[in-house]
Amino acid sequence: MNPVLAVDALQKYYGSKAAVAGISFAVGSNEIVGLLGPNGAGKTTTINMILGVLEPTSGTILIEGRNVNSDRSQALARTNFTAVYATLPGNLTVEQNLRFFGRIYDVKQLSARIDELLVQFDLKALRKVKCGLLSSGEQTRVQLAKALLNRPHLLLLDEPTASLDPSAAREIRATIRALALHDGVGVLWTSHNMYEVQDVCDQALFLSHGRILLAGNPKTLPAEHGKASLEDLFITVAREPLTLEVQ
């Protein structure tokens, strides 16, 4: 079966400096892949390239077989994302934002879909509130609602639970897991919360200096590398990448 996302030999150089130095990976339907690594490892650069807002130096990105660089609109039609650094316009209400992006994604029966998402993310009472007036947790929920508007086949989540309280974060994790399990969504998830990654992800990719150093099941990876926990493994990757086997 074709993966939802196939990244091959992806590179991004700024002059001679490599932000992403030739990574390859795939995300299948029903699969949640964690993209982990210290700050500056290349996670956001990778996500920006998949979203088409950053042009790779070389390599290919295929979303359901469509090349993001040459067939951008088609490739992104069933893709969506949420990121802590991409808040929705604060001068539009929750509903106006969802309607705006719903129109861009050409969502059928948009009003019904918005109602559905407002209920799902407990946003009904905030429908007419401007996004700039929401708490960071509420804004995250609106961003997630926007990310699901077009029933994406590929969902890119850049630290989606970073500003949520533990209870809300647990609910979001359950929602995303259910999406992957029942709706066949492929998810690429970045997080600095290793417990979350172990809980949610089917596969984890450790990035350091733009390269994938490790890949595997986050539940078994620590033991495979002689570490007690995923957090210990993360710290090793961040501090001593050369001690680990390069992909």
Next chain:
Amino acid sequence: MRPNRVAAIVLRQLDLMRGSPARVLPLFVWVAIDIVLWGFITRYLNSIASPGFNFAYTLLGAVLLWDFFGRVMLGVTTAFLEDVWSRNFINIFATPLSISEYVSGLVLTSISTSLVGLAVMMVLAMLVFGLSFFVYGMMLVPFLLVLFLFGIALGVFACAVVLRLGPASEWLVWPVPALLSPFVGVFYPLSVLPAWMQFISRLLPPSYVFQGMRTIVLGGRFSGLTLLWGGFLALGYIALAAAYFVHVYRYAARTGLLARYSAESAA
């Protein structure tokens, strides 16, 4: 091109205007003030000049046409600046929205906002200062069309400049109409300009509009072909501006400027 996506850009502007006097008032207040100011100036000039000549047709008509041009240009750029101010580029450009759909949305927004300004100016000029548009005859429509096309071209170009240079460069955009006005002869014939300025004037479509307007008001014959040339020039500028916007967008995507726009630099 998907009409739904173009409509999204336009309807978003309407959402922003709803309940926002700071966005609605500039659509017509500044141009209305201009018409009032120049309306009284023409009244005064008519009272001291030799009878029979109505300054309203040259001065007030010129102000109206020039303000319309300014509203068209700023209509495009203001719609674009909403995405700059709300740091919305990643959200917008990580969608299936194409550049042509986005720019078309900006242009449609400008059409609707500039028509509001034009309507207010025409009503004021006619009802308060007795400016009759019949003086210009059928040429009024192509006059407005040429100014509209050039306003769109300049608006798209200004958006590309802001995209390339960063949010602070919006201050370069606001005075553009004022910068051009001496060259296009809004209030005087181009023959009063020095040769180098006349050369630039001939490259600017509004010059042909104001030259034609004055010729008609003074009872001369104005060739539609001259205005047609102005129209072709304006269309050429639209093509150049669109190409430049696409070029800057690709540069911004290649260098990372688009993803880190608030930094104003990719390096």
